[in-house]
Amino acid sequence: MTSNSLQARIAFGLFEADLTSGELYKAGFRVKLQSQPFRVLMALVERPGEVVTREELQLRLWGKDTTVDFDHSLGTAINKIREALGDSAENPRFVETLAKRGYRFIAPVTLPPNSVSQETPEVLPAASPTPTSTDVPPFYPPTMIEASPTGAHGISPGEILSRRIQTRYLLAGGVALVVVIAGAFFLGAGREQVLVPKLRQITHDGHILPGSRAMEAFPAVVTDGVHLFTSDVQEGKVELVQISTVSGDAKPLGIPDEVMGPSVGDISPDGSRLLIRSHLSNESEQPLWMVPVGGGSAQRVPNVLAHDATWMPNGEDVLFAAEEKLFVAHLKDRSIEEMAKLPGRAFWLRWSSDGKRLRFTIFDPITHTQALWQLDAGSASPKPLLKGWKEDADTCCGVWTADGSSFIFQAMHGNESDLWRMGGHGVGTPQRLTDGPMVFQGAVAARTGTRIFFTGVDVQSDVEIYRPQSKDFGPVQSFLRDAHRLEFSRDRQWVAWADTNGRLWRARIDGSEKLQLTPDAIQVFLVRWSPDGNRLALMGRETGKAWQIYLVKADGSALERVLQESRNAGDPTWSPDGKSLAFGRVPDLMGKEEEARMVQIVDLDTRAVQTLPGSENLFSPRWSPDGRHIAAISLDQRRLMLYDTATHQWRQLAYGSFADPVWTSDNQAIIAHGFMDSRQPIVRVAVQDGRVEELATLSNFHAGSIMDFFFCGLTPDNLAVVRAQRATGNLYSLDTGAH
Incomplete structure (x- = not known):
């Protein structure tokens, strides 16, 4: 060239x-x-x-x-x-x-x-780069914070992934990735030719809201043949948009405020109405709405709460998934009919073009794995679609091409995800369509031909620290650049952190003596130092297993599970004497279970577990450094509760929006993230009177630089450290029939 x-x-x-x-x-x-x-x-x-x-x-x-x-x-x-x-x-x-x-x-x-x-734009072949996080200097002690260099990293895109509608347990498994698509086909008499599929990038601004299987949030895009309809992020708010398949131009669809954090489920067979799931809270089952493709109004699907839905082939009724069942909502008479019982929670419901087969994804909240299933029309007995497929991968989110000849689905290996194709009738060995390292997800078929649309995820984020003197966030120095959650030891000599790939590290606060504490086989979400600094408690999980609590020594030795049970457990927090851990259970969006949620305490010598009285429907406990209180959050993440260890009584400390609470070192306040507020405030809640004070919001970042962030933890001087999201997904198209 x-x-x-x-x-x-x-x-x-x-x-x-x-x-x-x-x-x-x-x-x-x-x-x-x-x-x-x-x-x-x-x-x-x-x-x-x-x-x-x-x-x-x-x-x-x-x-x-x-x-x-x-x-x-x-x-x-x-x-x-x-x-x-x-x-x-x-x-x-x-x-x-x-x-x-x-x-x-x-x-x-x-x-x-x-x-x-x-x-049609052509993709030029390139070598596969190594995925990496953006090269951003991470945190250093507050006295050594560098001034933010002007233009040090160029100008950041002004629109990013918002998690306002998601609990702050969203795993930051994304790393900066690059598209490489290549196909090799043998043609003629043994002659090998390399052909490049006709891939085209449709959007370029990084606004598209990607899915997160850890959060039961699946990628959501549909098309009427001319436009794509999906959710993107504008100024910290999730919006429903209409995107031209030709120009990539996006137009917000004005819909009522009642439809909060809209997620697209499906488009009607005639292309006139969208089926939308709203997010009024963090509960898994949410209201369904019907919205015209031009926006402007919305109609509630009556008597329905669901975690996903699609139109029935007749275009008059709605198929929805709630708990572990499928139901049909008949819109004319408002009746609801049970269709089938399932072996798990169903997502990404898609009918074949002839209406004879339904395929969907079953998500297991304990093993956090996914699989494709099929249900024939008129049957109540679903069957696994790819049983025995030799590829060791989670599979989800499949769709038929318009002519029904192919079925395109998504297969995941760890943090990687690619698109595969199989025959429309489910016969033959699946063939890979993409080969990373970008995360490809959520294929959507064009209304004619063999073209598909999908999301390519390219997450970019920086670790930043709030500077109260200048009232803004600024870059921090180098060795913590991949930190996802972090905590400092109480003697201020050490810091431990889980990185964006789920590995646990510790180092001295100057970055020396850096050591990986856990094997790559365990994905770590957060970590807590013991009061004496000799051990760490962590929340992590092995692939295909539930979240568990582990202990590990500060030198990386003696890694052990605390509880011998199969259900999800998380948020370990140390008692002041280091002899016990309080812990909770995960919210529905990280693993919906039938068992009750409460705060419990495990004795580390005997491993005996007791439930904290009055803690039903609370999670995310945090023991105060002086041991006088245990803070926890209600499952809807609206109430910040405080337990007095002397009187054994709970009281509501504050009402609002709370995630990732952290005690200040003086025991006087709790710092938390008000993630359900559109301004994304970091708040300080006073223990004495429950007064809520905003410390920082999205407006404290440099104008136009980010659209979302999550709270990583506090420095020893009680300064907030955040990971600021600067880019997420874009839409692409690919002609699967081009050989």
Whole structure:
């Protein structure tokens, strides 16, 4: 590919480069990049996946008779490119260094919809980069906080994934990923040819709300043939939008405020009405609404609470899933009919085009695994679809192509997810359509032909600390850059954290003596230091198993499970003498169970468990450092409760929105995240009188830099540390019949 063949604009990841003006954009915001580094970048982008030698770059950009210090100039240009792209030499996502040879651009390159070319954009083959988190300096002690460098990481996209409608247990398993799609087919008499599927990126702003199987939140996109309908994020609020399949332009659909945090379930067979699930609370079963594709109004599906739904083939009735059953809601007479009992909770309900087969995803809240099932029309006996398939993967979210010839579904391996295809009748071995490392999810079939749409997830986030003097958030230093939840030891000498991949680490507060404490086989959600600093209690789980409480010594030895039970347990918190742990159960969105939820205490010597009186329907306990109180949250996350260990009485400390509570070191207050508020406040709740004070909100971030964040923990000086979301998903299309 030569420069003459490039169009006026090219795209890679969230970035677009305007070749005419020499400008670089990230999600629509201009990124500062000087002309010489931009020219080096374009020289690499012209040949994605190929090595561009140092000699070639010197000849093209500096000339053979250059008198400048070429090595220094080229090195400086590459560093500025990486700074603008948020890339790193150690774990490259865009520019790879080949020692003593040159450089290679390893991300795929596409033509955006508004490019000069009107042809279907082609994906240029590229080598597979190593997935990595964005290269952002993490936290250091407050006295060593650096000033936020202007433009240090370019200009961030202004729209991000909002979790306002989700509990703050959402696992930050996402890492910054890059699209690589490649297909190899054998044609003719043994001749091998590599053909690139016709993939096109539809949106580029990173607004699309992706799914999270840990939260029973599945990707939700439907189409009427001209538009895509999905949820995206605007200024911390989840909105229903209509997106052009041609231009990618998004238009909000005005719907009543009663339909909060809308999630699309399905579109009617005639393409006129959307079936929407709202999120009035964090309970798993929610109201269903019918909304015209043009927006403007909404009609409640009467007498129904469900966790997912779809239209019946007749377009007049609604099929919905509640608990572990399927029901049909007859809209004309408002009657409800039970259709089938299931072996778990059903999601992503999809009928075949002829209405003879229903396929859906069964989610197991204990093992946190997913599988595809099928139910024939008129039958009440569902059957597993891929039983015996040799691929060791969770499967979900399948859809038939419009002609019924193929069934496209999603298969997951850990944090990776790809799309696969099988015959529409469920025969034959599935064939891979995508091959990472971007997370591909939620295939949606076009209304004609073999084209599909889907979400490609490219999560980017930074760890930041609140600076009360300047009333804003700023970057923190390096060694905690992947922290998801963190906690400091009480002597202020050590810090432990779970990273975005679920691994547990500890280090001294200057970053020295860094040590991984848990094997990769255990996914860690949060960690707590013992009062003496010798041990850590953690909430984690093995693949295919429930959340459990573990103990591990500070040197990484003696890892052990505390409870020998199969149900979910979480949020361990130490008694002041270090002899007991209080813990709770997870909310419905992390694993809906039939057993009661309460706060319990386990004696670490005898392993005897007792229930804290009056703690029914409470979770997320936190023992105060002085041992006088235990804080907990109601399951709807509206009430912050306080238990007095002397009087053995509970009282409501505050009412509002609360997640991830943390005691201040002086025992005087609890810091929590008001995540259900559109402004996403970090709040301080005084123990003495329950007064709620806002410490920081979305407005305290640099204008336009982020749209969502979650609370990671407190520094020893009680400063809030957060992980700020800067990018999430985009929509793509792929012609599955192009061979």
